[in-house]
Amino acid sequence: MEFGHFPQEILIEIFSRLPLKSVGKCRCLAELWREQLSTPHFIKSHLTHQNHHSHQVNLILNTPYHTIYSRSSIEGHTVWKKLPGLDLCEWTDIVGSCDGLVLMVLEEFEKFLVNPITRQLVKVPKSPLALKRKESFSMHGFGYDSASDDYKVVTLSYYDSTDNHYADRVETFVDVFSVKRGVWRRVDISPYDHLCKGTLSSGAFVNGALHWLARSRKLGSPSVIAAFNLANEVFDEIPAPSDVDVQNFVFNELVVLGGCLCMIVDGPYGPMDVWTMEEYGLKQSWTKFRIQVDYEWDIFKPLCFIGDDEEVVLVTHRETLVVYNRTNRTVREMATNIGAIDGCSFVESLVCPAALIGPKSENRCLVKVKVKTEKIPLML
Amino acid sequence: MVASPTRKRDFDEEFVTETKMSVLFEVVLAANYLDIKGLLDLVCQEIADRMENKSVKWVRKTFFIENDFTPEEEEIKHEHAWAWEGVESDEDD
Numbered sequence: 082m083e084f085g086h087f088p089q090e091i092l093i094e095i096f097s098r099l100p101l102k103s104v105g106k107c108r109c110l111a112e113l114w115r116e117q118l119s120t121p122h123f124i125k126s127h128l129t130h131q132n133h134h135s136h137q138v139n140l141i142l143n144t145p146y147h148t149i150y151s152r153s154s155i156e157g158h159t160v161w162k163k164l165p166g167l168d169l170c171e172w173t174d175i176v177g178s179c180d181g182l183v184l185m186v187l188e189e190f191e192k193f194l195v196n197p198i199t200r201q202l203v204k205v206p207k208s209p210l211a212l213k214r215k216e217s218f219s220m221h222g223f224g225y226d227s228a229s230d231d232y233k234v235v236t237l238s239y240y241d242s243t244d245n246h247y248a249d250r251v252e253t254f255v256d257v258f259s260v261k262r263g264v265w266r267r268v269d270i271s272p273y274d275h276l277c278k279g280t281l282s283s284g285a286f287v288n289g290a291l292h293w294l295a296r297s298r299k300l301g302s303p304s305v306i307a308a309f310n311l312a313n314e315v316f317d318e319i320p321a322p323s324d325v326d327v328q329n330f331v332f333n334e335l336v337v338l339g340g341c342l343c344m345i346v347d348g349p350y351g352p353m354d355v356w357t358m359e360e361y362g363l364k365q366s367w368t369k370f371r372i373q374v375d376y377e378w379d380i381f382k383p384l385c386f387i388g389d390d391e392e393v394v395l396v397t398h399r400e401t402l403v404v405y406n407r408t409n410r411t412v413r414e415m416a417t418n419i420g421a422i423d424g425c426s427f428v429e430s431l432v433c434p435a436a437l438i439g440p441k442s443e444n445r446c447l448v449k450v451k452v453k454t455e456k457i458p459l460m461l
Numbered sequence: 462m463v464a465s466p467t468r469k470r471d472f473d474e475e476f477v478t479e480t481k482m483s484v485l486f487e488v489v490l491a492a493n494y495l496d497i498k499g500l501l502d503l504v505c506q507e508i509a510d511r512m513e514n515k516s517v518k519w520v521r522k523t524f525f526i527e528n529d530f531t532p533e534e535e536e537i538k539h540e541h542a543w544a545w546e547g548v549e550s551d552e553d554d
Contacts, residue, residue: 082490084524091493094501098509105544106517109537111529162546199543 085113093123097130101198101429124431128180131429138387141183141197142416142424143173145400161419164197175423176221176283177337181430184223184234190214192221192234194260194434197427203434205234208265210256212238220275222284222291226311232437233311234258235284235291237275251276257314263439268314273307274298278331284309285335287342288361292319294331294344304331306344322356322367338393339386353380355393372405374412380405385426396421477507482523 096104096118104127108115117123141164176184183195184205192205212219219238226233239253253271258264273295284291290308297305297318304327306319321330325346334345338357344367346354353372360366372393374380379398386393393405394415402421404413464472477485485504492500512520521528530537 082486084486085526087486087490088493091489091501091505094505095489095508095512098506099513102544102546103513103515105541107512107520109517109530109541109544110521110526113529114526115537199541 085111089117092117093126096123097127098134099127101127101131101431104431105199119431119433121436124433128428128430128432137429138385139197139427139429140384140394140424141175141178141195141427142402142419142421143175145420145422161416164195164200174221174283175425177223177286178425178427179223179225179232179286181428181432182223182232182434183425183427184221186221190219194223194232194438196430196432196434198429199431199433201433201435203438205258205260205438206263206265208236208256208258210254210265210267211236212240212254216241218281220281220283220293222286222293222309224284224286224289224291224311227289228312229259229261231262232260234260235309235311237271237284237293239276242276255309255314259439260437261439269316271295271307272298272316273305274302277302282334285337285342287337287340290317292335292342294333294335296331301328303327304329306335306342319358319362320364322369323364324369325356334382336383338383339390343383345382353383355383370407372407373410374405378403378412382423384424394426396423473503477503480507482508482511 096107099107104118108118173188174186176186178184181196181198183197185193185195187193190211191207193202194205195202217238217240219236221237222235224233224235225231234257236256236258237253238256239251242251251274253273253275254267255269255271256265256267259266274297275293275295277296278294282293284293286292289312290310292306292308295305295307296302304321306321308317308319309315310317319342321327322344325333325344330344330346333347336343336345338355342358342361344356346356348354352374354369355372356367356369358367372380372383372395380395380403381398382396384394384396387404391406391408393407395403395405397403400420400422401417402415402419402424404415405411406413480488485508489501489504489508492504512523515523520526
């Protein structure tokens with residue numbers, strides 16, 4: 082039997098095991114392969130396989146020069162690449178990533194979904210519900226809802242209240258953008274007080290929900306970990322570690338490391354504690370490790386684990402990238418010629434942002450990015 | 462007498478690496494038809510390993526794939542220029 086006539090399930094089994102770039106080349110073999118290796122079914126199968134077997138870690142950074150760099154495989158060879166196609170500025174926010182797509186919000190609140198490996202990007206339509214920029218604040222989150230097989234962008238926004246007396250009564254609107262349908266909807270008012278935090282944070286996506294730290298409106302206004310479930314689009318609460326201050330843990334930060342929800346407790350002159358929820362939803366499963374570095378390093382936030390979780394990549398307040406070794410408790414610098422203000426890790430995937438955005442979206446803007454080709458070997 | 466896991470692994474390793482591609486094709490089809498998951502995984506992985514980082518020319522030759530692209534082909538190669546970035550030059554065996 083000709084290879085091209087193999088049962089589809091076998092072809093998917095084989096090609097799902099290939100690294101991304103090999104798949105990209107195979108799409109150039111013949112028309113049949115361009116088709117077969119671009120179906121949503123294959124893309125999903127490839128992603129699932131990569132998630133289970135690949136140990137590669139990739140990073141996307143907002144650097145002090147406001148260019149985005151993407152690196153594949155932090156261990157071993159370094160390949161930092163400037164990502165063309167976006168005019169970045171100081172206020173660019175890298176919200177988060179899911180399945181190889183990264184959501185970025187630019188100064189004018191323009192949102193883009195990017196696949197940093199394939200360089201495809203697409204603009205997320207402006208929300209007709211968005212509050213006026215100068216009068217409000219917004220926080221965002223990005224994740225995947227398996228129930229509806231849809232990627233969603235969630236925006237929490239509230240009017241800028243200069244009247245502190247009523248600050249805790251200000252409502253936070255919850256808007257959800259369904260990538261598949263291409264529409265924004267206001268789903269609710271948040272039951273929590275998000276203003277208390279004072280800083281804007283991106284939602285941490287874990288286990289089908291986006292997480293933010295907030296205050297409950299119950300008596301005593303305790304801090305909560307608010308989890309916005311992408312399937313039923315309602316908030317729930319996740320238990321925090323027993324050893325953190327219930328009144329004040331709202332001022333900490335949430336990140337995702339190694340696929341787990343983590344709470345960063347940053348002592349002002351002391352070490353940084355990273356609480357990891359090893360088993361989602363289970364209070365007893367919170368475990369802590371300490372990042373013990375000299376104050377001079379001025380660490381800001383962890384981005385990802387590397388080297389079998391032995392090392393942690395961190396961004397510092399000095400706009401540099403460092404790596405902390407948990408075993409030796411040593412620190413070394415990374416990407417010294419680039420620097421970093423912020424960033425997030427992402428997996429390699431073939432997911433094409435433009436193909437996902439639904440038909441109803443207005444202001445669709447597909448930006449086809451042509452990579453500067455100095456030398457591409459044409460293997461004919 | 463049942464072979465130890467190590468011996469089984471060694472046998473598998475030797476079997477796949479020393480088998481011709483055409484025979485691997487036969488085995489993978491048979492394993493799929495007979496629903497032998499372990500064998501299917503083993504052979505699919507070997508085929509994938511052999512394809513990895515090979516040139517488009519090599520893959521076409523080995524898998525008997527005819528290039529049926531029209532002048533559009535330049536377009537698809539540009540769209541997938543990222544696949545050639547930062548990768549060591551391919552072997553062309």
